Amino acid sequence: MARKTYSTLLATLLIAAVAFSCSPTNQALKRSKKLADAGLTYEATMASLEALERKPGHQKAMIQVKTYGEKEIKAQLREFERLADAGETVGALDAFVRARDLETRADQAGVLLSGTSAYLSQYNGLKRNYVKDLVQQGDQAMDQEDFTGAELLYARALKYSPEDQIFQEKWRGAVAEPMHREAHRLYATMKYRAAFYTWADMETVIGQSYKNSRQYQDSSVYHGMVTVGVRDILAPTRQELNLSQSIRADLINNLVRTDDPFIDWVDWNDQTRYQSNEQPDYLLEMEMTDWTEVPGQMTRYERQGYRREIVEKKDANGVVTKETVYHKVVYFDVDYRVYIHGALKFSLVDPIKRSILTSREVEEQSERIVASADYTGDPANLYPGQWGSISENKATDQVLTGQKGKLDSRFRTSYNPRIVDDMRETVKNSLVKKTSVTLIETLNSPLFLQ
Missing domain, CATH: 3.30.160 (Double Stranded RNA Binding Domain)
Known part of the structure; x- marks a missing residue:
């Protein structure tokens, strides 16, 4: 009887171990280790982060994020210095942004990574003129009513200065202006429903109202409503x-x-x-x-x-x-x-x-x-x-x-x-x-x- 009980317990533990090893989190961690062994540290860090985000507090995932993340941030910062010394501004800025994004995402998952703060002043100095040129080109595109080009240029500037409210406002204007004009055209031709939803889609994309879009939506409903x-x-x-x-x-x-x-x-x-x-x-x-x-x-x-x-x-x-x-x-x-x-x-x-x-x-x-x-x-x-x-x-x-x-x-x-x-x-x-x-x-x- 005792032998039978022991066999049943052993089988239960074996099934639990197999199920645990086949979980999505453990599969992601195994994939992360294979990527790291192949020298793909950035991809390995991202796979570990995905596993940690899927199961917050997972100790093994946190260790792998810490190990691979610190190694990858050091590599990206070395690349930042090398490209900056070589005069390749865009490549250097992109390398710093990758390192910064890794720090931010790991911090949100509960793992502290560091290293970018020591290079922040160098990064700010390197991006200053480049971002300024991007914004100027975006302004010129807006003046020429090239809204798609302006949106891409402002988005590029926001990649390097995501907290800059002026850049955010410019990007929202480039995105919203063509949709705002199309909604006005529909409104003028009494296509009130289409105009209403064009303004609604615009607000969904930029996250807020634009100019007098709310007033025109109310007016569209007033003129276009029917009773059934x-x-x-x-x-x-x-x-x-x-x-x-x-x-x-x-x-x-x-x-x-x-x-x-x-x-x-x-x-x-x-x-x-x-x-x-x-x-x-x-x-x-x-x-x-x-x-x-x-x-x-x-x-x-x-x-x-x-x-x-x-x-x-x-x-x-x-x-x-x-x-x-x-x-x-x-x-x-x-x-x-x-x-x-x-x-x-x-x-x-x-x-x-x-x-x-x-x-x-x-x-x-x-x-x-x-x-x-x-x-x-x-x-x-x-x-x-x-x-x-x-x-x-x-x-x-x-x-x-x-x-x-x-x-x-x-x-x-x-x-x-x-x-x-x-x-x-x-x-x-x-x-x-x-x-x-x-x-x-x-x-x-x-x-x-x-």
């Missing part, structure tokens, strides 16, 4: 009417949650329509074109089996023994097949012109089979099997005792009418989702709202 009234769903039967009311409520909820600034969704039912003095810009008209249910359709399959019986036999000496006897019987596999199909048609209509802007139909279906079994006797003593004749024994007849568990599970399964309710909900939710997605795609199309 959601009509009641036409349904020919009482069941479809009840379902359609639930579908409509869920659909309105989905549409409102899109938070589209240009669309105001209105619950335009019959009561609201008669009480309102204003007409929505567009109407969403819907119709349940199909709802088919085929619940509880049963199919029975005749199966061959055996009924087990334990009989007592008494020999000539009066000794009683028990013997298991199998009798051929027939039982039934039963399948309850439930099928539901739903279809919803919707149209976006201009109520003034009575023109249909778009019309789509979505559909969904669901089918479930609930398996069970039927037998007139005691299922506990029923076994699956195969035989050629119920009245004649043959060599090919056999009792499939290995399949007893599968047969018992079928007997434990019973038809549950709640399955139909679950299927209705599934089909209904799918119709709502498909309608929402299709409608939003239509409304977001440039052919609809510009």
Whole structure:
């Protein structure tokens, strides 16, 4: 017993060790060591940093970052001095930046690397005139409205002076100005939606507003907003009417949650329509074109089996023994097949012109089979099997005792009418989702709202 326990413990530890060695962090550290052995210290340091960032506080990763990082920073600073003495300003600055970035990234990961501070004054002196020339060239490109060239030049200057706010502002101007002008052009041609999102994309790129972009976005929404009234769903039967009311409520909820600034969704039912003095810009008209249910359709399959019986036999000496006897019987596999199909048609209509802007139909279906079994006797003593004749024994007849568990599970399964309710909900939710997605795609199309 003790030997078995020891073997189990040993196997568990072996599995844990294999899993640990195959973890992404350890794989990255192994790759880092191979790179370092090949002389690629910079790549080795980066691989160790990735492992440490993936698993903060990992001791082995911190040691490798410290070891390879210090070695690489010294190498980059030697390269900085060599290139600076040779008059290769760009190469020297890039070498210092690589060393500085390594220090910064390692510090963020919790490992202290140093060395660049001793060369900082030399670096600042070397970059001063070069960065100044880059900014001047960027200003000239801006004057010539070469915004792409200016953006690249300012980005290069920021690489060497990332904290300089003047350079940051110049870079933001080079990036934002062409997008700002394009948004104004769209706004002037009454393409308010496109203009709004152009300004929004611009602010995402530069991280803040530019000039009067916020005011123009508000103005775009004011001039470009439309109201869409959601009509009641036409349904020919009482069941479809009840379902359609639930579908409509869920659909309105989905549409409102899109938070589209240009669309105001209105619950335009019959009561609201008669009480309102204003007409929505567009109407969403819907119709349940199909709802088919085929619940509880049963199919029975005749199966061959055996009924087990334990009989007592008494020999000539009066000794009683028990013997298991199998009798051929027939039982039934039963399948309850439930099928539901739903279809919803919707149209976006201009109520003034009575023109249909778009019309789509979505559909969904669901089918479930609930398996069970039927037998007139005691299922506990029923076994699956195969035989050629119920009245004649043959060599090919056999009792499939290995399949007893599968047969018992079928007997434990019973038809549950709640399955139909679950299927209705599934089909209904799918119709709502498909309608929402299709409608939003239509409304977001440039052919609809510009």
